Amino acid sequence: MKELQLKYGCNPNQKPSRIYVADGSDLPITVLCGKPGYINFLDAFNGWQLVKELKEATGLPAATSFKHVSPAGAAVGLPLDDTLKKIYWVDDMGELSPLACAYARARGADRMSSFGDFIALSDVCDKDTASIIKREVSDGVIAPGFTEEALEILKQKKKGNYVVIQIDEAYRPAPLEHKEVYGVTFEQGRQELSINDDLISNIVTANKELPESAKRDMKVALITLKYTQSNSVCFVKDGQAIGVGAGQQSRVHCTRLAGQKADNWFLRQSPQVLGLQFVDGIGRADRDNAIDVYIGNEYMDVLAEGAWQKIFKVKPEVFTEEEKRAWLDKMENVTLGSDAFFPFSDNIERAKKSGVKYIAEPGGSVRDDLVIETCDKYGMVMAFTGIRLFHH
Structure with missing residues (x-):
């Protein structure tokens, strides 16, 4: 299939609308169910890149829950304890597959923002994952494949109109990408930066103890930020984003927004x-x-x-403020990633209130020394990646 006609673009008055590959090659997707729209595809293609990179970076199945071209949640497939099963409303489903655990985490971290999400899965969608999706209000899902059982479950959703997209895992886009704004075409090289151990090896704080679990969480945070509208920061705990602050002009407002989401995630476990x-x-x-x-x-x-x-x-x-603060003081070993440098130490002060212990950010601020000093005050471990991750 060379192109796919869409009902309309971002809004109903924006017609005509279609997707196609500029060089005339086939589209890398097959629509198995439903009629995906313009924004569905924006979420699907951004989400697919995110989970594909999470799987490559961690070796674990990954899932993300997208809304309006930013992830509300993202996670890798680590087992769920009884408390998480309960707050994600899957405690009645028995043992879940790793992929299902990944989606339960991605959807469950910020359930308010994930309402009506578009889902991306790194692996073939199985029955367990489809069974969770069936319960939730969601627009669609993209994955490299679907088992027969999973596809049958998903095709029953939304009276047969639920969007199911299969993507070709072998597809590789052109190294240059283009975007048109007001009739002017912008060209840039694709963001192909690999998020790996080398990127987070430059530890600039006095405390340099970075356990493997924190390295994994830094990768989850940074990969999530690669596909989040800037400015953005991401709080991560145990392989899942627990607070994403997206699209804010002020860095500290990103940190406050994401921190509040992380706090809400932990308060739900009280x-x-x-x-x-x-x-x-x-x-x-x-x-x-x-x-x-x-x-x-x-x-x-x-x-x-x-x-x-x-x-x-x-x-x-x-639930009094004193009781909430006492509970939040138990949150620890949280990781924070930022798509650009922290210009002031107030971001670190706010992060501390949400249990942050590990930080990954580019560095490069004229106040880096003050940011590092504040991290040292709290015994945090901070790595400078040396590279910005803006996404627009």
Whole structure:
């Protein structure tokens, strides 16, 4: 297939719309189900690159949950403990395949942002992974293949309209890429930087102890940032992004945004949240939203008289700021990646509040010495990669 006509572009008034390869070669994809749109394909191709590189860098199956051309979550396929199974709503599914674990993590880290996601999988989609996808509100999935069982499950989703795309693993794009803005064509070499051990070997802090788990998490953070709209930072814990701050003009606003998402991920594991008793029949999205409000500053929206009865069987106690801070103080060994240098030490101060121990960033700020000094104050390990990872 040389080209694929689309219903419209980013918006319904932007017609005509199509995808094709400029040199006239075949498209590297086959649509197995549904009618993917313009933004679906933007998410699909960016997501596929992300998971492909995660698999190459870690040797583990990988998944990502994309929304509006940035990842809401990304992860590799490490086993889930009982708490994570519960907060990702898969505790009733028994043992899951590594790929299914990867998607449960990618989807579960920031469930509010992942609502209606486009999924990318590094490996052939299996029954376990398809069974999780079937439960979630999602636009589509791209993978190098699908088992017969998985495809049958996915084809039942959205009354047969769920988008399923198979991509050719052997496809390699041209070394030059082009983008047109206002009738002007931009050309640049593809971002082919390999995220490997050498890239994170320049440790500039007094503490130089970088365990293998932290190296893996640095790779997850940096690869995620390669496909996140800049400015961006990414918090990672145990092989999964737990907070992505995307598309902010201010670096510290990225850090605050991603840090808050990471905090919410950890707060969902607290006894106060795990003990919430929801009314029977509540929808998954309503349950996610209720938790998000309960752990935030607008908690009375779900605890007010007449409101809580629609959500909970038993009215929860207020989750106080002191209780939340005490729980968050238990979060540790978190990794933080940044797509460009930290211009001020306030980013490090904010990162510390979310348990950050390891940092990977390009370096190159005139205030690098102050950033390093702040890391040293907290015993952090920071690597300078020497390379920016802007993505637009």
